[in-house]
Amino acid sequence: MNRKKTQFCSMDTDLLLDADRRANRYLAEIADMDVFPNEFARSSLSRFDENLPENGFDTSETLSLLDDVGSPGTVASNGSRYFGFVIGATIPVAAAAQRMMLAWDQCASSYTNSPTADVIEKIAARWILDILDLPHSSGVAFGTSATSSTLVCLATARRTLLLRKNWNQDVRGLRGAPEIRVVISEKVHVTVLKALRVLGFGEQNLILAPVDEKGSIIPSKLPQLDEMTILCLQAGEVNTGSFDPYLPLMTAAKAAKAWVHIDGAFGLWARAAPKKRHLTDGVEMADSWTTDGHKxxxxxxxxxVGVCRDRHAMAATMNSDADYSSASADSQKNLGIEFSRSARGIPFWAVLRTLGRTGVAAIIERHCALAEYVADALVEAGFNLLTRPVLNQVLFSFGSSAETAQIQSLVAAKGKVWFGMTVWNEAPAMRVSISSWRTDTHDVDLLISELKAVAHVVRSAGYDDSWKPKD
Ligand SMILES: Cc1ncc(COP(=O)(O)O)c(C=O)c1O
Known part of the structure; x- marks a missing residue:
């Protein structure tokens, strides 16, 4: 046992150097990879299907299995030709910061656990509030996802509203608690629904706010709000990128003293871009906000990040102090979900320090301009644009529903680019998202030419869609 441990340690540097070498090679080759792994690469993944080893394998052999079999089976979303969902790549300085974090292996719960992590995450939090122009005294919790961050914000909202009725949820729980109304957009993202469901609000109790053709709430149709209402708005609808009209909605919410939460998983970053910022006017009046770095x-x-205007309410809701582990109220373990955690704020810090305000704005604005460019080219090529792009999303179809679906799958099968399908107005639609810092005009030109070539084939083949349900 000791011998094995010593061997393992002496191999440590070589192993990590080999991992770095392999990672660099992967990134160098990503420009030529199939964007979605081919059949052979996917079927080779069965090589991972081993029995739990009795005595363990050699470390370098484990790394080589991971790379030789695992790398070809990955989706090249860290490259420039991936247009699926809203999935950004990783800016190299953030990957480098993550590399340091792995070496440090900090449990970034509080200053006591990691002074470096605590100090840097506090600065990252300040910079995020600054670049998104949100109230500077807000609480900021770095979480794993918009989903979990929304959960934190909505838990804080509920606890705060109940306290208004002198109901201390921490002590009394929810049985017999005053009722809270939750108003959501008809186009609410599924993960906000998930957070509400997990918190026990019950889907049948949610009140829907009607939306327009782009998916933005229609202010004149906003359901009744009161001081026991949580109103969930969004910045960046997942298909169209549309924003809710905050100024009239916030005015109504403020008058009613309702709590407003903004799901801005990707769209909140429009606030950092001068050419798009107007879309977010009024968003700063909300009570809580969620956004992702990883998009x-x-x-x-x-x-x-989950951000709450009332940092004391957030800290009271999420506190996890124990006799053996008490820390300041603004320690990350006392703001977010995780107790033991990685310092997820550090990659934010690294990216913001490297790009600065102008660098972030340049990426957002470039992606939005590329989305416009793609939209125009597709219209010219006979595609049906379902809405003008608002941000970095292009939503379109071609011919019938079956032809639309066939075009997406044929383009994906060729492997040069990848984007996904969605449903818009109850019909299948193609959705392109331009989110990778690596993507440039050359990549979108390739996307457009792939789409045109496949559309030509589908049209000239007179694709038979009789087996599919009609629109
Ligand atoms: C508008 C919106 N909200 C929330 C989410 C969920 O984000 P995450 O995957 O980080 O939980 C997404 C993800 O696509 C999104 O587009």
Whole structure:
């Protein structure tokens, strides 16, 4: 046993150097990879299907299995030709910061656990509030995702509203608690629904706010609000990128003393871009906000923030002090979900320090301009644009539903680019998202030419869609 441990340690440097070498090679080759792994690469993944080893394998052999078999089976979303979902790549300085974090292996719960992590995450929090122009005294919790960050914000919202009725949820729980109304957009993201469900609000109790053709709430149709209402708005609808009209909605919410939460998983970053900032006017009046780093800021997974205007309420809701582990109220373990945690704020810090305000704005604005460019080219090529791009998303179809679906799968099968399908107005639609810092005009030109070539084939083949349900 001792011998094995010594061997393992002496191999440590070589192993990590080999991992770095392999990682660098992967990144160098990503420009030529199939964006979605081919059949052979995917079927080779069965080589991972081993029985739990009795005595363990050699470390270098484990690394080589991971790279030789695992790398070809990955989706090249860290490259420039991936247009699926809203998935950013990783800016190299964030990957480098993550590399240091792995070496440090800090449990970044509080200053006592890691002075470096605590100090840097506090600065990252300040910079995020600064660049997004949110109230500077807000609490900021770095979480794993927009989903978990929304959970934190909505838990804080509920506890705060109940306290208004002198109901201390921490002591009394929820049985018999005053009722809280939750108003959501008809186009609410599924993960906000998930957070509400997990918190026990019950889907049948949620009140829907009607939306327009782009998916933005129609202010004149906003359901009744009161001081026991949580209103969930969004910045960046997942298909169209649309924003809710905050000024009239916030005015109504403020008058009613409702709590407003903003799901801005990717769209909140429009606030950092002078040409798009107007779309977010009024968003700063909300009570809580969620956004991701791992989408448009191009930090690695898992990186997100939950922000609450009332940092004391957030800290009271999320506190996890124990006799053996008490820390300041603004320690990350007392603001977010995790007790033991990685310092997810550090990649945010690294990216913001490297890009600065102008660098972030340049990425956002470039992606939005590329989305416009793609939209125009697709219209010219006979595609049906379902809405003009608001941000970095392009939503379109071609011919019938079956033709639309066939085009997406044929383009994906060729492996040069990848984007996904969605449903818009109850019909299948293609959705392109431009979110990778690596993507430039050359990549979107390739996307456009792939789409045109496949559309031509589908049209000339007179694709038979009789087996599919009609629109
Ligand atoms: C608008 C919106 N909200 C929330 C989420 C969930 O984000 P995460 O995957 O970080 O939980 C997404 C993800 O696509 C999104 O687009």
């Amino acid at each position: 448009w800021l191009n930090t690695p997974y898992d990186g997100a």
